[in-house]
Amino acid sequence: MKNFFGNPRLQRYGRTLLILLLIIVMTGPEGNGSQPTSGFTGSFGNHMSFFGFFYPQRWVVFVLLAGIIYGVISSVKLTVHWWRNRAIFRGDTYQRISRTVVATKRRSRLKSTRLGFYALGLAFALYFPHLVTDQSWQTLVVQDVLVYLLLALGLNVVTGFAGLLDLGYVAFYAIGAYTTAWVTGSLPTPPPFGVHWNTFVAIPVAIVFAMLCGVLLGIPTLRLRGDYLAIVTLGFGEIVYLFINNSYGITGGSTGTNQIPFLSFHLGPIKYLWGLIPEPYYYLTLAFVVIFLIVFSSLEHSRVGRSWVAIREDEVAAESLGIHPLKYKVMAFAIGAASAGFAGVVTASQTLFVTPPTFTISFSINILVLVIFGGMGSIFGVVLGGLVVQGFVAYLTHSPPSVYNAADLYMYLGALLVVMMIYRPAGLFPSRRRLRELHLIEGGVAPDTLQVEIGAHRVQEDV
Amino acid sequence: MGSLIFDVQDVTLRFGGVVSLNNVTLHQNRGEILAIIGPNGAGKTSLFNSLTGVYAPQEGTILFTNSQDKSISVIGKKPFRVSNAGVARTFQASRMFSAMTTFENVKIGAESHRGLGVVGAMLKGPATRRDDRNSDQATKELLEFVGLTSQANTIAASLSYGARRRLEIARGLATKPEVLLLDEPAAGTNPAEKIELAQLIRRVRDEMGVSILLIEHDMKLVMSLAERLYVLNFGSVIASGTPDEIRANPVVIEAYLGSADAGVAEETK
Amino acid sequence: MSYFSSHFATLGHEFWGLLVGGIANGFIYAMVAIGYTMVYGVLRLINFAHSEVFMTGAFASFFLLKFLVGNSTPNAFESVVYLIAAVLIGGIVGALVALLLERVAYRPLRRRSAPKLAYLISAIGASYFLYNFVGKEFGRINLSIDAPYTNNTVFTIFGAPVQTYYIVIFFVGVTMLVTLDRLVATSKLGHGIRAVAQDAETASLMGVNIDRTIALTFMLGGFLGGVAGFLYSIPVGAVYGMGFTPALKAFSAAVLGGIGNLRGAVLGGLILGVVESLSVAFVSGAYIDVVAFGVLVLVLLVRPTGILGERLGRSA
Incomplete structure (x- = not known):
């Protein structure tokens, strides 16, 4: 049984499902204190009809907006990425590594x-x-x-x-x-x-x-x-x-x-x-x-x-x-x-x-x-x-x-x-220096100066 | 020559009940390469931290005298003030700004002694630009001096141990110090790098006129480099003198043989 | 001169009443402060989202009492049973929310040993999400709690009435704090917590399951926080933004006592509660919340390690 629930793929699906449900509730109607469940039930359609929740226009709006944001961000990022690569490492295939190790001249x-x-x-x-x-x-x-x-x-x-x-x-x-x-x-x-x-x-x-x-x-x-x-x-x-x-x-x-x-x-x-x-x-x-x-x-x-x-x-x-x-x-x-x-x-x-x-x-x-x-x-x-x-x-x-x-x-x-x-x-659009610092801190190379003594540390994945 | 650059009198440093430095008295002449040796836990790094303002010993005096014969009392001064007075240091486990390039590391040292100049920095006035060019020039020269020119644009974290040590030395020198404190500069370096390092340290003294105060475990390096030594054990100075005198000193041999560093004692003989 | 003498006269009049109220508040602060201090012990960071644990505990108890009490007037036996039930549900929900927080906002960051700044930001985000989410689902108005007892004066101290509410706080507070103290001092879990607080690396080598210990630490702190939320909300009601101010005060209490130090948190909470209560004589009502903040700044300036000192890992 433990093995079954411990399956990483299952966990991933479970997590996705939970996030999806959360988003549905987040974008659902407002609830109130006298009917504590109204916000939740209302999120899944009127009067708890199961199919109700496929209809509401919020889905259309939500997906559309998410798509637009994603599109804008990724196109900007792509452009930036292309420009950077063009300017710094023309035709270089391992720029990702070199970019963190070698600073640009x-x-x-x-x-x-x-x-x-x-x-x-x-x-x-x-x-x-x-x-x-x-x-x-x-x-x-x-x-x-x-x-x-x-x-x-x-x-x-x-x-x-x-x-x-x-x-x-x-x-x-x-x-x-x-x-x-x-x-x-x-x-x-x-x-x-x-x-x-x-x-x-x-x-x-x-x-x-x-x-x-x-x-x-x-x-x-x-x-x-x-x-x-x-x-x-x-x-x-x-x-x-x-x-x-x-x-x-x-x-x-x-x-x-x-x-x-x-x-x-x-x-x-x-x-x-x-x-x-x-x-x-x-x-x-x-x-x-x-x-x-x-x-x-x-x-x-x-x-x-x-x-x-x-x-x-x-x-x-x-x-x-x-x-x-x-x-x-x-x-x-x-x-x-x-x-x-x-x-x-x-x-x-x-x-x-x-x-x-x-x-x-x-x-x-x-x-x-x-x-x-x-x-x-x-x-x-x-x-x-x-x-x-x-x-x-x-x-x-x-x-x-x-x-x-x-x-x-x-x-x-x-x-x-x-x-x-x-x-x-x-x-989403980090400065390269900051990214480098982050990598070095997370790799344990550089000290974390917000707090010198670090309580948290790498813990092995539980089995 | 002959005038004192560091004059340490009866310094005692305690942490709670633990005595880390006990009545330490020592002095360094201007232009001297002085070494401090002693087994692990003898208080060498504590002494360094006291000399640079990181720790404030409870008793005693530490006087630093610059080339204009002005003395300051180090105890109670913050590290940046001590640095501004003309004391530079390196760290035992080298502490570079690892996400910066070699060049930027040294440049920070070269410009750290100027005033704040925020408004100038925001408006990028001609004075700021000139300052910037001067620091660039000084940085280039120092990188040349320590032999890191080819790695100027390398991220510090990816440098070899030997290169890191040289980078730290260059960064310290960039602050235009009168004395450079080196905390185990040879740790983690290979024999070839050690020889280069010894040469570099001697050049720092000879060509730049910077006095050197050195903590080192590698006896061969210390004995070939230092002109005078102090031996610390359990926080006290147990001997001092030229390398030859130290080698012959029975107290020193006893101290080393009595400790876990017996191998070091072998080299001392 | 006359300003102070008149204010001291007020203080003299109401001293015992204010003291009783202050101690009651102090217990609430202490219980929340424990949560800050324990998490600080194992993770070395301030759990910014702890205020929401407090808030959700109050909401859980509100709903339970609404269901149990409704419009009835419970008899003595029912009162006690309902009260215990409300305390338990507040604590359990608080613990679960704290666990969820650790899972969602902290654990992914721990996995890649992120810089501290990331934890703080993540916790602040979680806090804002949680309290606005509760506001959305349960309305943004104050919900008054159906107390399972009538708030009579039980006895008087030097003329100051001591009501049922204070008795409840005192009993629940003392029980919780003593139990926790014993738990951390003697149980296996307590040993684990202290080991992680002292040196997480060594603890994990010695076979302490770090993830589980951290999760349980959050849950213990969350339980007390949730109960405190319930106790706090009995007279003033529950509302989605209720956690902010008491949590800031509780944090001040934790720092006052010495963060990382369990008994320090209790001491700090009680002192802060009393000081704040007595300062009513000098500070006008709107600014009473400033007192705790003033104490915090003062402590940080004069003695950042707090009264009993930062005893990381040597808690209890």
Whole structure:
């Protein structure tokens, strides 16, 4: 009997069946506490009729969407793969091995390839508003895709470059948004010097504020092991949320504010007002994304970026070379915080309101998903991953299929995180360096610096 | 010559109740190749860790004096500060950044002593670019010096033991140290590599003027390389002197014969 | 000055009441903290999804009590039986969920000795999946528990009433914690857990089945977590997001006592519960959750190894 159930093929089928059932229930109707089984039974058709579950349109939608996502991802990957191979190992059959062992000498070649990709992407992005003229779509793209990209690029510095798990990232976003509201005089707290400042003034103020909070939180906690950092930042995010939700006299409490003025520009004869039309916001935010891309990729390939890699790989060795680990970690943390603060200004100036529900801890998880999905540490990956995931989320928000309930978003995102960690821990478009590090850690060659002493280790397959 | 680079006075290091270093007093002259030998568990690596700021001994003083005659007290300083003062080291089980290339490993050392310069790094200003070119140049020269030029683009994890040792030496030298601490550099290398390594170490001293402090088990290597030795046993210095004096010292022979390292004692004779 | 003196006056008035409430909360934190500490012992990582074990335990007991009690008023004997049943079902479901977590979110990563960051992310994902899944299936509103007893004042300490609820928590808590302590100290399983916690490699060479030990560790922690979830939900009800805050506090308790240390977790839980309860006199209600976090940060800054110290593998 044990042999029968121990059959690996049977186990695989069993697992597949279980996953299938889980997906059916996940995409099924909502249940409720008074009829605890209704959600499950409803998933398999109305009134438990067995054949019912073959009909529901959710199957069509589900399969279709999965197909589209898969198609997009694999075609992008194929293209990237083809380009890389073309550029590096023309006609080489064992590139897969050599790629992990021998680094490429033709970095510049690869760089130009990548630049080509970015140029194509940028051209498409510039043309996009003419392609999709529906304003509700444009608004979604600005608020649900581009702003998220800004945030993901910032978190990538913390988690991807420096290898620190920051779950309270949303707090800095909130700080940025609320600083905007404060500076423009939209909060119960009077604005600085009693002047209702222009929103652009909020940008430096928010960056400095967020950065300061990042440094103050970072200095004591970044000395600790990585998992402690995660939980302390989690607590920090929760505290900031509690604060903005409860301080009616300072932040407007649970209702927040909707008094933030339109973004405008008034310098001598040059005037511009970003009004209700999303297109100008689109271009502005796109410009910010491009700036982030440029700045962070030069950061990655700078001395600072290399020091982060060194600390990530072996903190003891890095310190023996004169690198101050804490300083660099705090630096990464502060840069991440500043990016989130900046993104907060962008959001607040576009939605014109700030309310606490935007800034729950879950939001950090959403951003983390983008970073993980694309491949942490790889700017290219984070951008692509962010586009795929947030593009899909924007689609679901815009025209939700009957199987999708917006409240279930985090159920899907959570599942996605687990699936990624099991099957593609380096992300779908990983940076080659990160992949190499992962292989070396998993092969036991390189130390795992998140925690030097490793409790888990290879265990033999049970028979 | 003649001035002290390391002056260690009465250093005692304890872990809980275990005494790892007991009243250790030793000194190193500038420009000297000094070796520390002793059986396993004698406290050699603990001494290294104390000299580089990894451990903070409870008693005693460790003074490091640089070529401008400025002394710093090492005890209580963090490792990166000690490194910045001019002390470089290698590790017993070599610790490279294994997912990086040889070139990148050394380059990290070459640029680690500069300030943060984040804004410069983000904007890639002309000063940053110049710095970067200088580090590249320094890295190339060092790789040439240790003979790893042909493997500059190899991932460190796939280097041979001998090459890893040389890489670690190059990486340490890249920080422009005044003294280089080598923790068992010959471990895991073959006889041919050992000879090359000895030559390299001597060249580091002769051509770069970097003092060498060495822990080594391979007696042949130590005796041919070191100008002076200290012998540690159970955390205490039991003898010191030139290789010839050590060879003839009955206390040393006793210590080695009394320990499991009898084979080493054979070589000592 | 007057601020503090008036607050201390409040504290003086309500001291015993707050103390009793704090100890009760402390037992709940302790039971959850045990789960963190045990998993930390064998895997050296924080089980981020433990909050959902807590939550599912509460839901399981909710459904059972709804079925058993309904609109009836149970007599004394029924009360005791229902209570034991609810505790058991909460614990069993908690243990099963913990086991499932280990299987799905951890074991595949252990198989290829993934970096720690991967475990954390995987656990966070599992946690988000679980609690939103429960929210989807059972609604996102607070479900109030049909307590199988009437919450009378049983006796008073210095004028502070001690209700049935506190008695229940005290009995269940002490029973669970003592049993667990004995189990880990004396049983074969306990030896296995301690061996794995000390040195997994050597333990596996000595014939300890690592996979099974880790799974059982998760289940033990999960059982206590599930029971704690039930006890916690009796006065406040069960809701899908209920795990987050108590779990964060319990984690703080585990760190306070010294993570990896079983008795430390209990001590930390009780201290945290009491400190938090007494701080009501000084902190306004909305910010009461901040106290535990403040304690966590303070401990991490001053003494990261906790009161009793990190005694990995030498638990109990």
